[in-house]
Amino acid sequence: MGTERREIVIPSQILGDAAKFKAGRGTFVEGGNIYAERLGIVTRQGGYINVTAVKGRYDPIEGDFVIGIVEEPMASSWLVNINAPYPALLHVNEVPWDVEFGETERYLNHGDSIMAKVLQVDAEKKLQITLKDRNLYKIKGGLIIDVEPSKVPRIIGKKGSMISLVKKYTRCRIFVGQNGRIWIDGDEEGIATVIQTIKKIEEESLTYGLTNQIETLLKKDAKDVH
Amino acid sequence: MKSDIKLIDGSGKRLDGRTPDELRKIKIEAGVLHRAEGSCYLEWGNNKVIAAVYGPREAIPRHTQNPLRAIVNARYNMAAFSVDDRKRPGPDRRSREISKVISEALEKVVIMEQFPRASIDVNIEVLDAEAGTRCAGLTAAGVALADAGIPMIDIPVACAAGKIEGQIVLDLGKEEDNFGAADLPVAISPRTGEILLLQMDGHLTLDEFNKALDLAISGCYTVSELQKKALLNKYESIMEVK
Numbered sequence: 001m002g003t004e005r006r007e008i009v010i011p012s013q014i015l016g017d018a019a020k021f022k023a024g025r026g027t028f029v030e031g032g033n034i035y036a037e038r039l040g041i042v043t044r045q046g047g048y049i050n051v052t053a054v055k056g057r058y059d060p061i062e063g064d065f066v067i068g069i070v071e072e073p074m075a076s077s078w079l080v081n082i083n084a085p086y087p088a089l090l091h092v093n094e095v096p097w098d099v100e101f102g103e104t105e106r107y108l109n110h111g112d113s114i115m116a117k118v119l120q121v122d123a124e125k126k127l128q129i130t131l132k133d134r135n136l137y138k139i140k141g142g143l144i145i146d147v148e149p150s151k152v153p154r155i156i157g158k159k160g161s162m163i164s165l166v167k168k169y170t171r172c173r174i175f176v177g178q179n180g181r182i183w184i185d186g187d188e189e190g191i192a193t194v195i196q197t198i199k200k201i202e203e204e205s206l207t208y209g210l211t212n213q214i215e216t217l218l219k220k221d222a223k224d225v226h
Numbered sequence: 227m228k229s230d231i232k233l234i235d236g237s238g239k240r241l242d243g244r245t246p247d248e249l250r251k252i253k254i255e256a257g258v259l260h261r262a263e264g265s266c267y268l269e270w271g272n273n274k275v276i277a278a279v280y281g282p283r284e285a286i287p288r289h290t291q292n293p294l295r296a297i298v299n300a301r302y303n304m305a306a307f308s309v310d311d312r313k314r315p316g317p318d319r320r321s322r323e324i325s326k327v328i329s330e331a332l333e334k335v336v337i338m339e340q341f342p343r344a345s346i347d348v349n350i351e352v353l354d355a356e357a358g359t360r361c362a363g364l365t366a367a368g369v370a371l372a373d374a375g376i377p378m379i380d381i382p383v384a385c386a387a388g389k390i391e392g393q394i395v396l397d398l399g400k401e402e403d404n405f406g407a408a409d410l411p412v413a414i415s416p417r418t419g420e421i422l423l424l425q426m427d428g429h430l431t432l433d434e435f436n437k438a439l440d441l442a443i444s445g446c447y448t449v450s451e452l453q454k455k456a457l458l459n460k461y462e463s464i465m466e467v468k
Contacts, residue, residue, distance in 0.1 A: 008461045010454055011372050012380040012417045028337070028379065035417075037337060037377040039457065054461065056375025057263070057282055085282040085344040124293055124342050150375070 006206055008054075009036040015049045026051030041206070054206075058083045058149035058179040060127055064118045065136075067144060067177035068129060070111065073104040080114065080129060083149065083179040088127035094119065095131045113139040115175055115183070142173070142185030145195060147202050149180035154205040155198060162201065162211050169218035170194050193221055233390040233402055240402065242271075246395040249385070249445055254366070254456035256373045262349075264374025266456075268366040271399060272356035277366035278349045279374040285345035296341035300329040300348040302363055308355040324360050331364060331384075331413050331422035337377040346376060357403035358386050361411050364423065369453050373460070381453055382422055384413035385445035387438040389430060394437045396445050410435070412442040416450040419443070 009015065015027060015034045023034045027049055036042070040051040060066070060082065068080035071087055076099075078090045090108075092099040097107050108114065115136050116129040131137065147155065156163050156176055167174055170193045172186030184194050197214060204210060234240055244250070250271030259265035262278035269275075285291040285299075302324040306315045317325075328350065336346060348370065350363040361384035368382040388398040390406035398409055408428030414421055430438060 008458060010381065010457045011378045026377070030379070035379070037379065038375055039372050039461065040375070053375045055264070055373070085341055086284050125344075 007042045008040070009042050009051060010039055011036055015042060015051075016044075022048045024048035024050035026053060053150045055148060056150060057085055060084045060088070060118050060121050060179070062118055062121055064178040065175075066116055066118060066129070066179040067139070067175065067181035067183055068114050068116050068179075070108045070114065073109055075102050075104070078104060078108050080116065082116070082118075082127070082129065082177075083146075083181060084127060086125055086127055088116075088118070088129045090114075090116065090129050090131070094129070096137075108138060113144060113183070115139060115177070139183055142183050143191055143195075144181055144183050145198065147180050147182060147198060149178070151202045151205050152176060152178055152180055154210070155182070155201050157211055162214065165211065165215055165218065166194055166197055169215075169221070170197075193218070231401060231405055233405060234393060234395075240390075240395065240399070242399055244399075246393060247441060247444075249397045249448060250399065252449060252452055254369060254452050256369050256456050256460040262370075262374070264370045264372070264376070266366045266369035266373060268362055268369070270358065270362040270365070271397075272354060273352070273359055273362045274354035275359065275362045275366045276351045276353060277363065277370040278351075279367075279370045279376065280347040280349070282341040282344035282346050282376070285343060290345070291343045294342055295338040296336070296344040296346055298329050298332045298336055298338070298348065299345050300332055300350060300367060301325050302328055302350045302352070302360070304352040304355060304359070308352050324363070327423050327425065328360065328364050328367065331382055332367060332371065334420070334422050335368075335378045335380045335382050335415055336371065337379060340377055346371075356400045357398050357409075358411070360384070360425075361386050361413070364413050365449055365453065369456060372457055380415040380417045381450065381457075382413055383416055383446045383450040383453060384411060384423060385442050385449055386411040387442035387445065389428065389434060389438065394434055394441060396441050408434075408438070410438045410442055412439060412446065414443055414446045416447055 013036045018029045018032050023029045027034050028037045036051045040053045043050045066082045068082040071081050072079040076092050079087045080090050082088045117133045119130040120128040170190040172190040172194050175183040184191050253269040255267045258267045264279040266277045302321050348367050352359045364384040387410050389408040390402045408430045410426050413423035
Protein backbone atom coordinates (compact mmCIF):
# COMPACT_ATOMS: atom_id res chain seq x y z
CA MET A 1 0.00 0.00 0.00
CA GLY A 2 2.01 2.99 1.24
CA THR A 3 1.70 5.82 -1.25
CA GLU A 4 -0.71 3.97 -3.51
CA ARG A 5 -3.64 6.06 -4.72
CA ARG A 6 -7.08 5.17 -3.48
CA GLU A 7 -9.31 4.08 -6.33
CA ILE A 8 -12.83 5.51 -6.48
CA VAL A 9 -15.43 3.38 -8.24
CA ILE A 10 -18.97 4.12 -9.34
CA PRO A 11 -21.89 1.65 -9.50
CA SER A 12 -21.74 -0.83 -12.41
CA GLN A 13 -17.98 -0.49 -12.82
CA ILE A 14 -16.20 -3.81 -13.52
CA LEU A 15 -13.79 -4.74 -10.73
CA GLY A 16 -12.54 -8.15 -11.77
CA ASP A 17 -13.15 -11.71 -12.86
CA ALA A 18 -15.42 -13.70 -10.53
CA ALA A 19 -13.32 -16.82 -11.17
CA LYS A 20 -10.13 -15.17 -9.87
CA PHE A 21 -11.45 -13.05 -7.00
CA LYS A 22 -14.20 -13.33 -4.42
CA ALA A 23 -16.94 -10.72 -4.33
CA GLY A 24 -16.95 -8.96 -0.98
CA ARG A 25 -18.96 -6.12 0.50
CA GLY A 26 -20.48 -3.57 -1.85
CA THR A 27 -20.14 -5.71 -4.94
CA PHE A 28 -22.30 -8.06 -7.00
CA VAL A 29 -21.60 -10.78 -9.52
CA GLU A 30 -23.22 -11.02 -12.91
CA GLY A 31 -22.14 -13.06 -15.92
CA GLY A 32 -18.79 -14.06 -14.39
CA ASN A 33 -17.73 -10.50 -13.57
CA ILE A 34 -17.61 -8.62 -10.29
CA TYR A 35 -19.18 -5.17 -10.36
CA ALA A 36 -19.32 -2.33 -7.83
CA GLU A 37 -22.82 -1.77 -6.50
CA ARG A 38 -22.19 1.58 -4.89
CA LEU A 39 -19.98 4.63 -4.99
CA GLY A 40 -16.92 3.93 -2.91
CA ILE A 41 -13.29 2.97 -2.59
CA VAL A 42 -12.01 -0.42 -3.76
CA THR A 43 -9.86 -2.54 -1.50
CA ARG A 44 -8.40 -5.84 -2.69
CA GLN A 45 -7.51 -8.04 0.24
CA GLY A 46 -7.01 -11.78 0.63
CA GLY A 47 -8.65 -12.59 -2.69
CA TYR A 48 -11.70 -10.48 -1.84
CA ILE A 49 -12.74 -7.35 -3.65
CA ASN A 50 -14.57 -4.94 -1.36
CA VAL A 51 -16.12 -1.56 -1.99
CA THR A 52 -16.23 0.70 1.06
CA ALA A 53 -18.94 3.31 0.73
CA VAL A 54 -17.88 6.93 0.98
CA LYS A 55 -21.45 8.05 1.58
CA GLY A 56 -24.75 6.56 2.56
CA ARG A 57 -27.06 5.70 5.39
CA TYR A 58 -26.00 3.81 8.51
CA ASP A 59 -26.60 0.10 8.06
CA PRO A 60 -27.04 -1.43 11.54
CA ILE A 61 -25.11 -4.58 12.42
CA GLU A 62 -25.64 -6.65 15.59
CA GLY A 63 -23.25 -5.61 18.34
CA ASP A 64 -22.72 -2.04 17.11
CA PHE A 65 -22.58 0.66 19.78
CA VAL A 66 -24.78 3.55 18.75
CA ILE A 67 -26.24 6.79 20.06
CA GLY A 68 -30.01 6.91 19.84
CA ILE A 69 -32.60 9.60 20.36
CA VAL A 70 -35.91 8.47 21.85
CA GLU A 71 -38.77 9.15 19.47
CA GLU A 72 -41.76 7.74 21.27
CA PRO A 73 -42.29 6.03 24.63
CA MET A 74 -44.88 3.24 24.39
CA ALA A 75 -46.53 1.06 27.04
CA SER A 76 -43.69 -1.44 27.40
CA SER A 77 -41.04 -0.17 25.02
CA TRP A 78 -39.54 2.87 23.36
CA LEU A 79 -39.03 3.70 19.69
CA VAL A 80 -35.54 5.08 19.21
CA ASN A 81 -34.06 6.85 16.21
CA ILE A 82 -30.57 5.47 15.62
CA ASN A 83 -30.00 7.15 12.25
CA ALA A 84 -30.87 3.93 10.39
CA PRO A 85 -33.61 3.70 7.76
CA TYR A 86 -35.90 2.32 10.46
CA PRO A 87 -36.62 3.18 14.12
CA ALA A 88 -35.23 0.74 16.68
CA LEU A 89 -37.22 -0.89 19.48
CA LEU A 90 -35.97 -0.74 23.04
CA HIS A 91 -37.97 -3.10 25.24
CA VAL A 92 -38.32 -2.56 29.03
CA ASN A 93 -36.60 -5.90 29.58
CA GLU A 94 -33.53 -4.43 27.92
CA VAL A 95 -33.04 -1.52 30.30
CA PRO A 96 -31.27 -1.61 33.68
CA TRP A 97 -34.27 -0.11 35.53
CA ASP A 98 -37.38 -1.80 36.87
CA VAL A 99 -40.07 -0.14 34.76
CA GLU A 100 -43.75 -0.63 35.59
CA PHE A 101 -46.17 -1.18 32.70
CA GLY A 102 -47.19 2.19 31.22
CA GLU A 103 -44.59 4.17 33.11
CA THR A 104 -41.93 4.25 30.42
CA GLU A 105 -42.03 8.07 30.19
CA ARG A 106 -40.65 8.37 33.69
CA TYR A 107 -37.36 6.84 32.61
CA LEU A 108 -36.91 7.88 28.99
CA ASN A 109 -38.98 10.47 27.20
CA HIS A 110 -39.20 11.95 23.75
CA GLY A 111 -35.92 13.71 22.89
CA ASP A 112 -33.71 11.92 25.44
CA SER A 113 -30.43 10.52 24.14
CA ILE A 114 -29.04 7.11 25.03
CA MET A 115 -25.96 5.07 24.35
CA ALA A 116 -27.13 1.67 23.23
CA LYS A 117 -26.04 -1.56 21.61
CA VAL A 118 -27.74 -3.10 18.60
CA LEU A 119 -29.16 -6.35 19.95
CA GLN A 120 -30.83 -7.83 16.92
CA VAL A 121 -31.34 -7.17 13.22
CA ASP A 122 -33.70 -9.63 11.56
CA ALA A 123 -34.31 -10.40 7.88
CA GLU A 124 -36.99 -7.76 7.68
CA LYS A 125 -34.54 -5.28 9.19
CA LYS A 126 -36.59 -4.93 12.34
CA LEU A 127 -34.17 -3.49 14.87
CA GLN A 128 -33.84 -4.10 18.59
CA ILE A 129 -31.40 -2.30 20.84
CA THR A 130 -30.39 -2.81 24.44
CA LEU A 131 -28.98 -0.81 27.34
CA LYS A 132 -27.80 -3.96 29.13
CA ASP A 133 -24.07 -3.83 28.57
CA ARG A 134 -21.23 -2.09 30.26
CA ASN A 135 -21.01 1.69 29.85
CA LEU A 136 -24.45 2.05 28.33
CA TYR A 137 -26.72 4.64 29.85
CA LYS A 138 -28.90 7.68 29.32
CA ILE A 139 -26.85 10.68 28.22
CA LYS A 140 -26.90 13.68 30.54
CA GLY A 141 -25.07 16.83 29.47
CA GLY A 142 -22.46 17.12 26.77
CA LEU A 143 -23.00 17.60 23.09
CA ILE A 144 -23.94 15.30 20.23
CA ILE A 145 -22.67 15.94 16.71
CA ASP A 146 -23.45 14.15 13.47
CA VAL A 147 -20.85 12.87 11.02
CA GLU A 148 -21.03 10.74 7.88
CA PRO A 149 -21.50 7.12 9.17
CA SER A 150 -18.97 5.81 6.63
CA LYS A 151 -16.27 8.00 8.21
CA VAL A 152 -16.68 6.50 11.71
CA PRO A 153 -13.94 3.85 11.33
CA ARG A 154 -11.54 6.62 10.33
CA ILE A 155 -12.47 8.76 13.32
CA ILE A 156 -11.91 5.83 15.67
CA GLY A 157 -8.70 4.83 13.92
CA LYS A 158 -6.86 1.51 14.01
CA LYS A 159 -7.62 -0.03 17.42
CA GLY A 160 -8.91 3.37 18.55
CA SER A 161 -5.62 5.15 17.84
CA MET A 162 -7.21 8.29 16.43
CA ILE A 163 -9.90 8.79 19.03
CA SER A 164 -7.64 8.08 22.00
CA LEU A 165 -5.29 10.72 20.60
CA VAL A 166 -8.09 13.29 20.55
CA LYS A 167 -9.16 12.28 24.06
CA LYS A 168 -5.61 12.58 25.37
CA TYR A 169 -4.98 16.08 24.07
CA THR A 170 -8.40 17.63 24.74
CA ARG A 171 -9.25 15.92 28.04
CA CYS A 172 -12.82 15.40 26.85
CA ARG A 173 -15.01 12.37 27.25
CA ILE A 174 -15.96 11.15 23.80
CA PHE A 175 -18.24 8.32 22.69
CA VAL A 176 -18.33 7.52 18.97
CA GLY A 177 -21.47 5.72 17.89
CA GLN A 178 -21.21 3.49 14.82
CA ASN A 179 -24.23 5.31 13.44
CA GLY A 180 -22.35 8.56 12.93
CA ARG A 181 -23.35 10.31 16.13
CA ILE A 182 -20.62 11.44 18.48
CA TRP A 183 -21.10 12.50 22.09
CA ILE A 184 -18.57 14.90 23.57
CA ASP A 185 -18.37 16.12 27.16
CA GLY A 186 -15.73 18.36 28.74
CA ASP A 187 -14.85 22.02 29.10
CA GLU A 188 -15.95 24.45 26.39
CA GLU A 189 -12.54 24.92 24.86
CA GLY A 190 -11.98 21.17 24.71
CA ILE A 191 -15.31 20.56 23.01
CA ALA A 192 -14.53 23.21 20.39
CA THR A 193 -11.17 21.56 19.64
CA VAL A 194 -12.78 18.12 19.39
CA ILE A 195 -15.41 19.34 16.93
CA GLN A 196 -12.77 21.07 14.83
CA THR A 197 -10.56 17.98 14.81
CA ILE A 198 -13.39 15.62 13.94
CA LYS A 199 -14.50 17.85 11.03
CA LYS A 200 -10.92 17.80 9.78
CA ILE A 201 -10.72 14.02 10.02
CA GLU A 202 -14.04 13.75 8.18
CA GLU A 203 -12.93 16.04 5.36
CA GLU A 204 -9.54 14.45 4.89
CA SER A 205 -10.47 10.87 5.70
CA LEU A 206 -8.93 9.62 2.47
CA THR A 207 -5.40 10.91 2.98
CA TYR A 208 -2.64 8.66 4.27
CA GLY A 209 -0.83 9.28 7.55
CA LEU A 210 -3.69 11.33 8.93
CA THR A 211 -3.19 10.19 12.52
CA ASN A 212 0.29 11.76 12.63
CA GLN A 213 -0.98 14.95 11.02
CA ILE A 214 -3.73 15.25 13.60
CA GLU A 215 -1.30 14.57 16.42
CA THR A 216 1.02 17.46 15.45
CA LEU A 217 -2.01 19.70 15.09
CA LEU A 218 -3.34 18.81 18.54
CA LYS A 219 0.12 19.12 20.11
CA LYS A 220 0.31 22.75 18.98
CA ASP A 221 -2.90 23.61 20.81
CA ALA A 222 -2.29 21.70 24.01
CA LYS A 223 1.24 22.21 25.26
CA ASP A 224 0.59 21.00 28.81
CA VAL A 225 0.07 17.35 27.83
CA HIS A 226 3.03 15.11 27.17
CA MET B 227 -49.36 20.44 -36.44
CA LYS B 228 -48.63 22.34 -39.66
CA SER B 229 -46.32 25.30 -39.64
CA ASP B 230 -44.11 27.17 -42.05
CA ILE B 231 -40.98 26.76 -39.90
CA LYS B 232 -38.18 24.93 -41.74
CA LEU B 233 -36.80 22.52 -39.14
CA ILE B 234 -33.92 21.36 -41.35
CA ASP B 235 -32.23 23.75 -43.77
CA GLY B 236 -30.75 22.96 -47.18
CA SER B 237 -27.36 21.92 -45.84
CA GLY B 238 -28.88 19.35 -43.45
CA LYS B 239 -28.38 21.51 -40.35
CA ARG B 240 -31.12 21.86 -37.74
CA LEU B 241 -32.56 25.10 -36.30
CA ASP B 242 -29.86 25.35 -33.63
CA GLY B 243 -27.11 24.36 -36.04
CA ARG B 244 -26.83 20.73 -34.97
CA THR B 245 -26.42 17.79 -37.32
CA PRO B 246 -29.18 15.13 -37.19
CA ASP B 247 -27.22 12.88 -34.81
CA GLU B 248 -25.81 15.55 -32.51
CA LEU B 249 -26.83 16.06 -28.89
CA ARG B 250 -27.41 19.40 -27.23
CA LYS B 251 -24.75 20.62 -24.79
CA ILE B 252 -24.87 18.70 -21.51
CA LYS B 253 -23.39 19.71 -18.18
CA ILE B 254 -23.70 17.46 -15.12
CA GLU B 255 -22.66 18.26 -11.58
CA ALA B 256 -23.04 15.78 -8.70
CA GLY B 257 -23.61 16.56 -5.03
CA VAL B 258 -24.90 20.13 -5.20
CA LEU B 259 -27.28 20.04 -2.22
CA HIS B 260 -26.03 19.43 1.30
CA ARG B 261 -29.34 18.58 2.97
CA ALA B 262 -30.11 15.73 0.59
CA GLU B 263 -28.29 12.40 0.80
CA GLY B 264 -27.44 12.71 -2.87
CA SER B 265 -28.12 15.28 -5.54
CA CYS B 266 -27.36 16.32 -9.10
CA TYR B 267 -27.69 19.45 -11.19
CA LEU B 268 -27.98 18.94 -14.91
CA GLU B 269 -28.15 21.27 -17.88
CA TRP B 270 -29.20 19.72 -21.17
CA GLY B 271 -29.46 22.41 -23.83
CA ASN B 272 -31.69 24.93 -22.14
CA ASN B 273 -33.19 22.37 -19.77
CA LYS B 274 -32.16 22.94 -16.19
CA VAL B 275 -33.00 20.11 -13.82
CA ILE B 276 -32.11 19.42 -10.21
CA ALA B 277 -32.56 15.97 -8.62
CA ALA B 278 -32.34 15.16 -4.91
CA VAL B 279 -32.37 11.75 -3.24
CA TYR B 280 -33.53 11.13 0.33
CA GLY B 281 -33.42 7.84 2.18
CA PRO B 282 -33.57 4.92 2.35
CA ARG B 283 -36.01 5.79 5.12
CA GLU B 284 -39.15 4.19 6.47
CA ALA B 285 -41.91 4.31 3.85
CA ILE B 286 -44.84 6.49 4.86
CA PRO B 287 -47.82 5.91 4.63
CA ARG B 288 -47.29 2.47 6.08
CA HIS B 289 -49.51 0.60 3.62
CA THR B 290 -47.06 1.46 0.83
CA GLN B 291 -44.32 -0.52 2.61
CA ASN B 292 -43.18 -3.77 1.10
CA PRO B 293 -41.88 -6.23 3.75
CA LEU B 294 -39.42 -7.74 1.28
CA ARG B 295 -37.93 -4.77 -0.50
CA ALA B 296 -37.74 -1.01 -0.74
CA ILE B 297 -39.90 1.20 -2.94
CA VAL B 298 -38.62 3.99 -5.13
CA ASN B 299 -40.71 7.11 -4.97
CA ALA B 300 -39.84 9.56 -7.72
CA ARG B 301 -41.57 12.89 -7.94
CA TYR B 302 -41.23 14.91 -11.13
CA ASN B 303 -42.24 18.53 -10.79
CA MET B 304 -42.07 21.50 -13.12
CA ALA B 305 -41.50 24.91 -11.58
CA ALA B 306 -44.15 27.54 -12.34
CA PHE B 307 -41.49 29.62 -14.12
CA SER B 308 -40.04 26.76 -16.18
CA VAL B 309 -42.18 27.40 -19.28
CA ASP B 310 -43.23 30.40 -21.41
CA ASP B 311 -46.68 30.79 -19.86
CA ARG B 312 -46.81 30.31 -16.15
CA LYS B 313 -47.41 26.65 -15.30
CA ARG B 314 -50.03 26.11 -12.66
CA PRO B 315 -48.10 24.70 -9.72
CA GLY B 316 -48.80 21.28 -8.31
CA PRO B 317 -49.06 17.79 -9.72
CA ASP B 318 -51.09 17.33 -12.88
CA ARG B 319 -51.82 14.36 -15.14
CA ARG B 320 -48.64 14.82 -17.11
CA SER B 321 -46.27 15.08 -14.16
CA ARG B 322 -47.95 12.19 -12.36
CA GLU B 323 -47.45 9.99 -15.38
CA ILE B 324 -43.80 10.99 -15.69
CA SER B 325 -43.27 10.42 -11.95
CA LYS B 326 -44.67 6.93 -12.33
CA VAL B 327 -42.61 5.89 -15.36
CA ILE B 328 -39.43 7.32 -13.83
CA SER B 329 -40.10 5.50 -10.52
CA GLU B 330 -40.50 2.23 -12.41
CA ALA B 331 -37.35 2.80 -14.43
CA LEU B 332 -35.32 3.52 -11.27
CA GLU B 333 -36.74 0.49 -9.45
CA LYS B 334 -35.09 -1.70 -12.08
CA VAL B 335 -31.57 -0.50 -11.20
CA VAL B 336 -31.69 0.00 -7.43
CA ILE B 337 -30.90 -3.12 -5.36
CA MET B 338 -34.07 -2.88 -3.32
CA GLU B 339 -33.81 -6.15 -1.39
CA GLN B 340 -31.27 -4.53 0.95
CA PHE B 341 -33.82 -2.15 2.44
CA PRO B 342 -37.10 -3.91 3.22
CA ARG B 343 -39.99 -1.63 4.25
CA ALA B 344 -38.06 1.47 3.25
CA SER B 345 -38.61 4.08 0.57
CA ILE B 346 -36.04 5.91 -1.49
CA ASP B 347 -37.41 9.31 -2.41
CA VAL B 348 -36.21 11.02 -5.56
CA ASN B 349 -37.29 14.59 -6.18
CA ILE B 350 -36.81 15.89 -9.69
CA GLU B 351 -37.35 19.61 -10.06
CA VAL B 352 -37.46 21.12 -13.55
CA LEU B 353 -36.27 24.71 -13.30
CA ASP B 354 -36.17 25.51 -16.99
CA ALA B 355 -37.82 23.44 -19.69
CA GLU B 356 -36.97 23.05 -23.36
CA ALA B 357 -38.21 19.63 -24.57
CA GLY B 358 -36.87 16.34 -23.23
CA THR B 359 -37.26 17.12 -19.54
CA ARG B 360 -38.18 13.54 -18.63
CA CYS B 361 -34.92 12.30 -20.14
CA ALA B 362 -32.98 15.06 -18.39
CA GLY B 363 -34.81 14.30 -15.12
CA LEU B 364 -34.12 10.57 -15.27
CA THR B 365 -30.46 11.14 -16.15
CA ALA B 366 -30.09 13.54 -13.21
CA ALA B 367 -31.89 11.08 -10.91
CA GLY B 368 -29.42 8.34 -11.86
CA VAL B 369 -26.45 10.49 -10.87
CA ALA B 370 -28.17 11.65 -7.65
CA LEU B 371 -28.87 8.02 -6.63
CA ALA B 372 -25.24 7.04 -7.13
CA ASP B 373 -24.14 10.17 -5.25
CA ALA B 374 -26.39 9.15 -2.34
CA GLY B 375 -24.41 5.90 -2.00
CA ILE B 376 -27.44 3.77 -2.76
CA PRO B 377 -26.58 0.24 -3.96
CA MET B 378 -27.54 -0.14 -7.58
CA ILE B 379 -26.68 -2.45 -10.46
CA ASP B 380 -26.32 0.35 -12.97
CA ILE B 381 -26.65 4.10 -13.46
CA PRO B 382 -29.73 4.65 -15.63
CA VAL B 383 -29.55 7.09 -18.51
CA ALA B 384 -32.12 8.50 -20.92
CA CYS B 385 -32.12 10.20 -24.29
CA ALA B 386 -34.74 10.92 -26.94
CA ALA B 387 -34.90 10.59 -30.71
CA GLY B 388 -37.60 11.81 -33.05
CA LYS B 389 -38.71 12.56 -36.56
CA ILE B 390 -38.72 16.00 -38.13
CA GLU B 391 -39.24 16.85 -41.79
CA GLY B 392 -39.39 13.12 -42.53
CA GLN B 393 -35.93 12.55 -41.09
CA ILE B 394 -34.91 10.69 -37.90
CA VAL B 395 -32.90 12.93 -35.57
CA LEU B 396 -31.40 12.70 -32.09
CA ASP B 397 -32.47 14.74 -29.07
CA LEU B 398 -35.31 17.02 -30.16
CA GLY B 399 -35.18 20.72 -29.31
CA LYS B 400 -38.17 22.87 -28.41
CA GLU B 401 -39.41 23.73 -31.93
CA GLU B 402 -38.60 20.26 -33.18
CA ASP B 403 -40.71 18.77 -30.41
CA ASN B 404 -43.62 21.17 -31.00
CA PHE B 405 -43.70 20.98 -34.78
CA GLY B 406 -42.03 17.62 -35.46
CA ALA B 407 -43.76 14.37 -36.38
CA ALA B 408 -42.70 12.08 -33.52
CA ASP B 409 -40.78 11.98 -30.24
CA LEU B 410 -39.32 8.80 -28.73
CA PRO B 411 -37.79 9.08 -25.24
CA VAL B 412 -35.75 6.00 -24.24
CA ALA B 413 -34.03 5.13 -20.97
CA ILE B 414 -31.56 2.27 -20.78
CA SER B 415 -29.31 0.50 -18.34
CA PRO B 416 -26.02 1.12 -20.17
CA ARG B 417 -24.18 -1.92 -18.76
CA THR B 418 -26.71 -4.45 -20.06
CA GLY B 419 -28.44 -2.41 -22.74
CA GLU B 420 -31.79 -3.21 -21.13
CA ILE B 421 -34.59 -0.73 -21.88
CA LEU B 422 -36.02 0.87 -18.73
CA LEU B 423 -38.41 3.36 -20.28
CA LEU B 424 -39.83 3.73 -23.76
CA GLN B 425 -42.56 6.14 -24.73
CA MET B 426 -43.67 7.45 -28.09
CA ASP B 427 -45.57 10.51 -29.19
CA GLY B 428 -46.59 10.77 -32.85
CA HIS B 429 -46.30 8.31 -35.70
CA LEU B 430 -43.39 6.28 -36.97
CA THR B 431 -43.21 3.34 -39.37
CA LEU B 432 -41.54 0.19 -38.09
CA ASP B 433 -38.33 1.01 -39.99
CA GLU B 434 -38.31 4.55 -38.69
CA PHE B 435 -38.99 3.31 -35.18
CA ASN B 436 -36.06 0.90 -35.24
CA LYS B 437 -33.80 3.59 -36.62
CA ALA B 438 -34.94 6.09 -33.97
CA LEU B 439 -34.51 3.54 -31.17
CA ASP B 440 -30.95 2.73 -32.24
CA LEU B 441 -30.14 6.43 -32.49
CA ALA B 442 -31.61 7.18 -29.05
CA ILE B 443 -29.69 4.28 -27.47
CA SER B 444 -26.43 5.48 -29.02
CA GLY B 445 -27.22 8.91 -27.52
CA CYS B 446 -27.77 7.26 -24.13
CA TYR B 447 -24.25 5.77 -24.19
CA THR B 448 -22.77 9.21 -24.89
CA VAL B 449 -24.69 10.75 -21.97
CA SER B 450 -23.75 7.80 -19.73
CA GLU B 451 -20.06 8.65 -20.12
CA LEU B 452 -20.80 12.22 -19.02
CA GLN B 453 -22.65 10.91 -15.94
CA LYS B 454 -19.71 8.75 -14.91
CA LYS B 455 -17.27 11.59 -15.50
CA ALA B 456 -19.37 13.90 -13.31
CA LEU B 457 -19.37 11.42 -10.40
CA LEU B 458 -15.66 10.66 -10.64
CA ASN B 459 -14.87 14.38 -10.92
CA LYS B 460 -16.62 15.16 -7.68
CA TYR B 461 -15.07 12.37 -5.62
CA GLU B 462 -11.60 12.62 -7.10
CA SER B 463 -11.49 16.31 -6.25
CA ILE B 464 -12.39 15.44 -2.64
CA MET B 465 -9.49 13.00 -2.48
CA GLU B 466 -6.98 15.57 -3.68
CA VAL B 467 -7.59 17.82 -0.66
CA LYS B 468 -4.35 17.81 1.27
